[in-house]
Structures are given as structure tokens and as C-alpha cells.
Amino acid sequence: VDDYVEADQVKYVFAVDRAKAALAGIPSEEIVNTLRMALEGTKVGLVHIPQEKSPVHIVLRLPLAERTGLEHIGEIGLRTNTGGIVQLSELLTIEQTVQDKAIYHKNQKPVVYVIADVGGPGAEQAESPVYGVLGVGKKLEDYRPLEGYKIEQYYASQPWLEDKIAMKWDGEWQITYETFRDMGMAFAVAMLLIYLLIVGQFQSFLTPVIIMAPIPLTLIGILPGHWLTGSYFTATSMIGFIALAGIIVRNSILLVDFIQLQERAGVGLFDAVIKAGAIRTRPIVLTAAALMVGAFVIILDPIFQGLAVSLLFGVGASTLLTLIVIPVLYFHMSGRQRTPLEPSAEPVSGDGETARPAREPIGTVTA
Known part of the structure; x- marks a missing residue:
């Protein structure tokens, strides 16, 4: 853990004694140079x-x-106007003073940056900073400054007031938050487009709901899969969840x-x-x-x-559940809310081929 709080640094200010410089006949510019x-x-x-271009x-x-010290600088000699040294x-x-410290701002507010890397047992497997942020956040909840108030923690927005110390989690956490937020919005748009496409295909507002019902079932395989393999749910995991929506x-x-055929x-x-x-x-x-x-x-x-x-794990669990959930949902919802479809002029047999109706007899032949 490190921070941007600077320690006091000694600063030496050299000022030309203009009266003595004038008596010696040495310009101030020459002393400065x-x-x-x-x-x-x-x-x-x-x-x-010769070896250099x-x-x-x-x-x-x-x-x-x-x-590196002041003792040798004062020994430098300058020639006066009378030829002396x-x-x-x-x-x-x-004059010995303190070096001015840098003041950092973000969004026009004074801040002090604290940087850290995930350490300790299992740090080599900590692919996401979320777990480190949550761990430190729990300890900060019990910490109290000298004034006795609780330090507020902000995960997505910046503190508004400056009268108290507040913690804004930034850096990799902010990147992770924005990544999952954007992918969540993309997932919602993808679900809407999938729904509209299915509505256009089946000419029904209920059928897309049945078809898209198994999408949440992928989490039944994804979450236990991460737990079994010891993996963290990262941005690539979210990408896999979005990709599974189209497959399911x-x-x-x-x-x-x-069934409709x-x-x-x-x-x-x-x-059917x-x-x-x-x-x-x-x-x-x-x-x-x-x-x-x-x-x-x-x-x-x-x-x-x-x-991966x-x-x-998502496609394995959701495929098995889809084979059960979709027929059951379609049977119950279609059987209750609409009548069975009427046979078409050219009915389709179970093997996918068009079944031609049998011809009626034209007449009767007697022997």
C-alpha cells in the first residue's frame, strides 16, 4: 500500500546580497549564472x-x-572589478524552508491518492480487484478518525461535500464497474432485439417469453462452475453469459x-x-x-x-433444463391461453414431409 502524501523536503533559497555585490562590482546576473x-x-x-554520429x-x-552540500558551493570564487577574488x-x-507539496485534484475536488495491489495468501489468483475492495471496505466500516464520524465509501460516484474525509474507490474498481455496467446495458439491448425478432417470426407476444425463459437458467451452471473451478466471475465470464443467451x-x-409444426x-x-x-x-x-x-x-x-x-458449465446445465422447461412451459401456457392451431391445407407429418390427403372415390364399380 502506498499513497501520494509527500513528506517534508528541505528547500534552500539563495538570495543575492545586492549591496555587497555592488561594492564588489559583480552583477547579480553573473552571480546567478x-x-x-x-x-x-x-x-x-x-x-x-569519431565513434558518435x-x-x-x-x-x-x-x-x-x-x-550535494552547501559547504563547497560557498567556496566558489568570483573576480571583482578590482581584480580580487x-x-x-x-x-x-x-534561507532554509520546506518544499511546496503537490496538491492533486479530480473533478475540481482535492484528493489524496492511495494505491495498492492485492497481496497475502491467494493473491496470485485474485484476478479481479472487487474482492480486495470488499475486504478493505469491511475494515473501513469499523475505523473512526479523531473526529469520531464514520468514513463514507463511494463505489460509483464521487463525494459531494468536502467537510469530512470520504473514500472513493477508483482505478481498476472503476474500470470493472464501468465494464459490467456497459455489458449489462448491452445485454438488455440484446434481449430486446432477440424478443423483437422472435415476435416477428412467430407473430406472438407470448411465444418469445417461453423461448427466452431458459436464459436465466444458464446461471445455474455458470455460478457453481466458477465455484468448482476456483475461478472469479470476471468480465470474460459476463461475455460468456451474454453469448449463451443466443445459443439457448x-x-x-x-x-x-x-411443436407448432x-x-x-x-x-x-x-x-406434439x-x-x-x-x-x-x-x-x-x-x-x-x-x-x-x-x-x-x-x-x-x-x-x-x-x-470458458x-x-x-452454462451450456451443459441450460441445455438439460431447456429440454424440460420449454416443453412444460409451452404445454401449460399454450393449453390455457389459446386454442390448438387448426390443421392447414397441407398438413405436415411427424418426419417433416408434407402429407397429402387421400383422394375420395369418384364412383363405384360393380362386377
Whole structure:
């Protein structure tokens, strides 16, 4: 842990005694230039070295050992107008003060920055600063300054008043907060677009609700998956959760679309739901298995481990639950709120082929 609070630093102020300088006939500018040359150095020329492409500056100044203290600076001699030598210490007055400290501001408010890294047992696995922030925050709740008030902690906004000490968590925490906030907004927009697309496809406001119902079920696999693998829920984990929404919706569409095809063929609602679960299980499981194999490859990656865990455990749990939840929800909600679909002119058989109606006899032939 470190902070930006600066310790007191000694500062020496050199002032030219103009009266003594005038008596010696030495201009104040010459005294200042001599002092600057001794401490900072002055470029007096160039030297050309055969091994160098560019000329090297010649800098004239005191050796390091002699310019680190004041005892040698006062021994520098200056020539007077009469040809004598006077020491620099006789022409200067030295005042010892304290160096001005830097004042940091953020959003026009004075602040003191405190920086830290996650340490202690298990620090090498702390991929997110959230856990460190929460741990320190609990200890700050019990701390009281000399005035006796409680230090308020701000996680998303900046303190408004300046009459009391307050803590604003910033840095990686602010980045994490903004990342999850933006991805949450993107997830909400994605859900709205998915809903509108399904409404346009099925011409119903209830069917998209049934199809999108398994999306929260991915958390049943994602959260225990992070706990089992010892991984933290990071931004990549959130990306995996958003990606799973589209995959689970696809599986739900396969089931609901098949059920409606069976209803148009004249199959009862109960039998259509049973057939959908039996026939569509294989493509849904194969799709989930292919995704799980692809996610398993990157599960050991330190950056994309959260993404892999979300995809691997989320798709496994949600696929199994989708095969149960979607048929049950569709059966109960469709059976209660609407009548079964009427058979179409060209009904569709269970194997997906168009069933042609049998021709009626034209007449009777007798022997």
C-alpha cells in the first residue's frame, strides 16, 4: 500500500546580497549564472567523437560530491572589478524552508491518492480487484478518525461535500464497474432485439417469453462452475453469459417451432410436445457438446478462463433444463391461453414431409 502524501523536503533559497555585490562590482546576473552552472551545469561547447554520429555537449558543473552540500558551493570564487577574488558565500544569503507539496485534484475536488495491489495468501489468483475492495471496505466500516464520524465509501460516484474525509474507490474498481455496467446495458439491448425478432417470426407476444425463459437458467451452471473451478466471475465470464443467451434461444426455437409444426399437422398438443422432446434432443445435445469441447480448450487460459467456464458449465446445465422447461412451459401456457392451431391445407407429418390427403372415390364399380 502506498499513497501520494509527500513528506517534508528541505528547500534552500539563495538570495543575492545586492549591496555587497555592488561594492564588489559583480552583477547579480553573473552571480546567478555562476550558481546555476555549479548546480545544474552549463553547456560550454561541443566535442566531436569519431565513434558518435552526433556531437556531444560539453557541460561544465561541480562534481557530484561537491554539489550535494552547501559547504563547497560557498567556496566558489568570483573576480571583482578590482581584480580580487571574493567567495560566493559572501554575496549570498541562504534561507532554509520546506518544499511546496503537490496538491492533486479530480473533478475540481482535492484528493489524496492511495494505491495498492492485492497481496497475502491467494493473491496470485485474485484476478479481479472487487474482492480486495470488499475486504478493505469491511475494515473501513469499523475505523473512526479523531473526529469520531464514520468514513463514507463511494463505489460509483464521487463525494459531494468536502467537510469530512470520504473514500472513493477508483482505478481498476472503476474500470470493472464501468465494464459490467456497459455489458449489462448491452445485454438488455440484446434481449430486446432477440424478443423483437422472435415476435416477428412467430407473430406472438407470448411465444418469445417461453423461448427466452431458459436464459436465466444458464446461471445455474455458470455460478457453481466458477465455484468448482476456483475461478472469479470476471468480465470474460459476463461475455460468456451474454453469448449463451443466443445459443439457448436457438435451442428453444427448435423445440417450439417443431411443436407448432406438429400442431398444424393435426397432432394434439400433448403428443406434439412429447415428439418435440424426443426428435429435437439429438441436434440440441450435439450442438451443446460441440460448444463444450471448444470451450474446454481455453479453460486453462488465465485471461479467458472465465469465458470458458461460463460456456462449459452454462451450456451443459441450460441445455438439460431447456429440454424440460420449454416443453412444460409451452404445454401449460399454450393449453390455457389459446386454442390448438387448426390443421392447414397441407398438413405436415411427424418426419417433416408434407402429407397429402387421400383422394375420395369418384364412383363405384360393380362386377
